Amino acid sequence: MYLHEHYVVRGRLCQSESQIMSALPISEPVSAPAGAIITLLVSPNGRLRRELREKIVPPRWMLVEAQSGAEAFEYLHDSRVDLLLLDPMLPDLESTEFSSMVLERFPETQVLTLNTHTGQLVLGSTSPTPLATELSSLLHPQPSAPVPSWPVPPPALQSVMSARGGPDPGLPNVIGGSDAMRRVSELTRMVAQRDTTVLVTGESGTGKDLIAQAVHLLSPRHRHPLVVINCAAIPEALLEAELFGYTKGSFTGAVQSRIGRIHAAHGGTLFLDEIGDMPLSLQSKILRFLEQGEVQRIGGNDNLKVDVRVVAATNAALPQMVQQKLFREDLYFRLAIFPIRLPPLRERFGDVPRLAATFLARFAPHATLTEEALAMLRTHPWPGNVRELRNVMERASILLGNERELRGEHVVL
Ligand SMILES: Nc1ncnc2c1ncn2[C@@H]1O[C@H](COP(=O)(O)OP(=O)(O)OP(=O)(O)O)[C@@H](O)[C@H]1O
Known part of the structure; x- marks a missing residue:
């Protein structure tokens, strides 16, 4: 033509x-x-x-x-x-x-x-x-009525709870009626509405990811992306490119330009998991992004404005890391504007039965917990926290086979 x-x-x-x-x-x-x-x-x-x-x-x-x-x-x-x-x-x-x-x-x-x-x-x-x-x-030369469906993001979290153990009304997908968890729930709800940076701390397996997701889901940003980056899982050499993006040709292998994860979170929330593992060399760049709301891609000259709310989580003792000069003090204070501490499971034994019932409902919906099994679960110190409890219940559901009662012999601690 x-x-x-x-x-x-x-x-x-x-x-x-x-x-x-x-x-x-x-x-x-x-x-x-x-x-x-x-x-x-x-x-x-x-x-x-x-x-x-x-x-x-x-x-x-x-x-x-x-x-x-x-x-x-x-x-x-x-x-x-x-x-x-x-x-x-x-x-x-x-x-x-x-x-x-x-x-x-x-x-x-x-x-x-x-x-x-x-x-x-x-x-x-x-x-x-x-x-x-x-x-x-x-x-479509024979015009048909346009189909009404904008690409609405799917709900970021599907409830995995069964009728036997529904999510606590406090936070999406978070089980916990203990006083300690109610306080966490209150704080999370309060801060979710704002754009304030949140630092979630707590031992491994206490549910920090779930709290970070709840902050996003309960915030006005919930229709925008929640972008998660685990700072410990990405090699130091790649983390900067992953976070900030790069322009074509800026280093060997940069065959095409890419935006970074910070940019991909525009309008939404960036969850920096394991922030204690953020290399010192990158910490100043993260601070600049937090202070100025701008990112510069590797090899790029433009400062690109981004509107991103940051939630960070760690099981490391950041104040000690600051003293040891392993973590920048200014970044620590910038992140810890609103800290939420998740208590270890041993400080909230009251949550164990409901958590156990919820996991059992997920892994063996046909079975019930006996008093004997529950007593064992109640007294265990749970060094691996809720994750350990979840794993114990998954293992028990396998040992249970087709039996309908989960007894002490199925609980391997
Ligand atoms: N209050 C809770 N209610 C229901 N499930 C929970 C709760 N807390 C934790 N879990 C479950 O326990 C597991 C571990 O939780 P999560 O990954 O959020 O812990 P974490 O503190 O982020 O751990 P890590 O520091 O190792 O990343 C997940 O399967 C999560 O769904």
């Missing part, structure tokens, strides 16, 4: 679509005739891109393509985009995270998700805009 007007792509005059497509590497800014709707298609799926390329044609439409969220993000930074068509299966980012990030940062860009599951292209939007409707009828 030949175009009525010409287009300049990377300094080349193009008069046909094929010329444009060959001149246009993915993510290259394009100059379009006045009035053209610049549509950025983000999909790793070559077949889908080809299919749409045949339908979304000039002069009304100007299609540019990206294969990943990071490429699309770069393009958006450099050029105007009127419409972003999103494949939910991105290779590098959760599409829901990506779409909320785009909506926040580029409010002038409309985002539409392509439903590719059925092989059909279905546009979804709760309130179809004129552009969405126009594109929908272009893609």
Whole structure:
């Protein structure tokens, strides 16, 4: 098909679509005739891109393509985009995270998700805009009513509790009616509404992850991403790139640009688990991000503004680490604006029966706990805390087989 007007792509005059497509590497800014709707298609799926390329044609439409969220993000930074068509299966980012990030940062860009599951292209939007409707009828010549479904993030946590041991009304998925846990629940609820940084402390297995998730779920940010990064699990050399992202070519192996996890949490919450393992060399960069709300990608010069709430957790004694100069004092004070300490299970034995019943209901729904087994569970010191109790109940459910009563002999401590 030949175009009525010409287009300049990377300094080349193009008069046909094929010329444009060959001149246009993915993510290259394009100059379009006045009035053209610049549509950025983000999909790793070559077949889908080809299919749409045949339908979304000039002069009304100007299609540019990206294969990943990071490429699309770069393009958006450099050029105007009127419409972003999103494949939910991105290779590098959760599409829901990506779409909320785009909506926040580029409010002038409309985002539409392509439903590719059925092989059909279905546009979804709760309130179809004129552009969405126009594109929908272009893609589906017999116009059908647009399917009302924005990519709403799935509930971050599904309740795993059975009728025998439902979650405590205090916090989602957190069992604990003891005074100590009620206090934790109160503090969590209080702080969740704010953007305050939270530091969750406690021994391993006490439920710090669950509290961090509850802070996010109960906050006004709950529809945005909760991005988790375990600082102990990622080698020091990779952690900076993972957190802050990098630009193409900034180091060997950086074959394409990537945004970091901090950026991916835009609008939502970043959970820095095992913060005590954050290398000293990175701590000042984290502090700068917390103080200024900005990140700089490795190899990049721009400071990118991000709106991210931080929850950190640790089982390390950070004040001692500060004294030993293993953790920056200024970062410690910045993180510990609102500390929540999770008591070890031995300080809340009252929670043991309900926790045990909940885990039993999960692993052996047909069985009940005998007094004998419960007495054993009540008196154990639980050095591994709730995680240990969970594991004991899982093991017991295997030893139990088809029996209906969980007795002392099934409890291996
Ligand atoms: N109050 C609770 N109610 C229900 N389940 C719990 C509770 N506390 C902990 N758990 C369960 O115990 C296990 C360990 O919890 P979690 O991972 O949150 O602990 P943690 O303190 O973050 O441990 P670590 O420091 O090792 O990361 C998980 O399976 C979690 O679901």
